[in-house]
Amino acid sequence: MASRLHRALLAALITASVALPVSGAARPSAVPAPAPPHLPPLTSAAPDALDARYAAHRDGIRAAERAAARHGDRRRAAALRAMADPERRFLLFDGRDGGRTAEVVGDLSRAERIAVLVPGADTSLDTYGRFHAGAVALRRELGDRAAVVAWLGYRTPRTLSPEALTDGRAADAAPRLAGFVHRLTGIKPGARLSLLCHSYGSVVCARAAPGLRVTDLVLYGSPGTGTGHAGALRTRATVWAARSTGDRVADVPHLRLRLPFGTVGFGTDPVSERFGARGFDAGTGGHSDYLKPGSTSLENLARIVSGTTPTGGRHHA
Incomplete structure (x- = not known):
């Protein structure tokens, strides 16, 4: 059994390596953008301070x-035009290298419950609409006195790439996420804050979790x-894990191999008992359906x- 899983993982790596030149034909990072303005640290969640940052x-x-x-990229320009709507609120924006953002959905100044969403592979400014839609759906489910922060603070890997099979991108992203959460808890010390990590985003969250x-x-x-094991994450947070029955990630071999060029x-x-996280029912949707309005997964998140x-789900000790 172990030998078969080893072969499956190596086959996935080879497939990703072959697919890389094709999937990389139109890279989001190729679209130029100016450097973001240099802003002082945000030290308050008062409405005036937040409004100035959003502006x-x-x-x-x-x-x-x-x-x-x-540059002639109409798709990127259209995505950015939607993001510049006066009703949208960004704590972070950098349009370079595929994009870095942190968008607030809801009233952060009044929020008593805050969810930070961390996305997985193939999330960039060009695909940002679906990430934003998930944040909006979760905010509606949460109701008043809640805010959702859609954090795209790193260059996500492409699904069909070797980077999606290693933790290199997560290693770069984790300090950024940890710093962002630290600053957020600093301006909202009394709020209940949850980190919601999808797909490759869970690798990022795992590396950022300690402290x-x-x-x-x-x-x-x-x-x-x-x-x-969940205990190896070195966090005092309650660790939850779930997977929908239609999620293709169930077919990923759950191994960790040290090879000459990396792990x-x-x-x-x-979601296994051996990992030791608390489980919950994530419904029957596919890999991209966890924040779909009306879904069991959205309700439980x-x-x-x-x-x-x-x-639903098992609760482990």
Whole structure:
């Protein structure tokens, strides 16, 4: 059995390596954008302070839109035009290298419950609409006194690439996520904060987890975390894990192999009893359906963020 899984993982690596030149034909990072403005650290969640930060980044988004238009990339320009809507709120925006953002959905100044969404592979400014839609759906499910922060603070790997099988991108992203969460808890010390980590985003969250002041760490659609047990994440947060029955990530071999060029795979399946996370029902959707309106997974993610018990699943010690 182990030999078969080894061969499957190596076959996936070879497939990704062959697919790389094709999938990389139109790279999101190739679209130019100006450097973001240098802003002082945000030290308050008061409405005036937040509004000033949102306005500064809105100006940056508009500048990036103009740069994309000059470059002739209509798709990127259209995405940025939507993001520059006066009703949208960004704590972070950098249009370079595929994009870095942190968008607030809801009223952060009044929020008592905050969910930070960390996305997986193939998330960039060009595909940002679906990430934003998931944040909006979760915010609606949570109701008043809640905010959702859609954090795209790293260059995500492409699904068909060797980077999606290693933790290199996660190693670069984890300090960024940890710093962001630290600053967020600094301006909202009394809020209940949950980290919701999808797919490759769960690898990022796992590396960032030690020392983070979050109540819940939720891994969904996860290929693994790079650790063998939830206890190895070194977090005081309650660790949750779930996978929908239609999620293709169930077919990923849960191994971690040391090869001459690096380590491939992410180890123990987070939804297994051996990993030791608390489980919940994630419904029957596919890999991209966890935040779909009306879904069981969305309802249970909202329950966790709100501090109530989700339905279904095993609860491990």
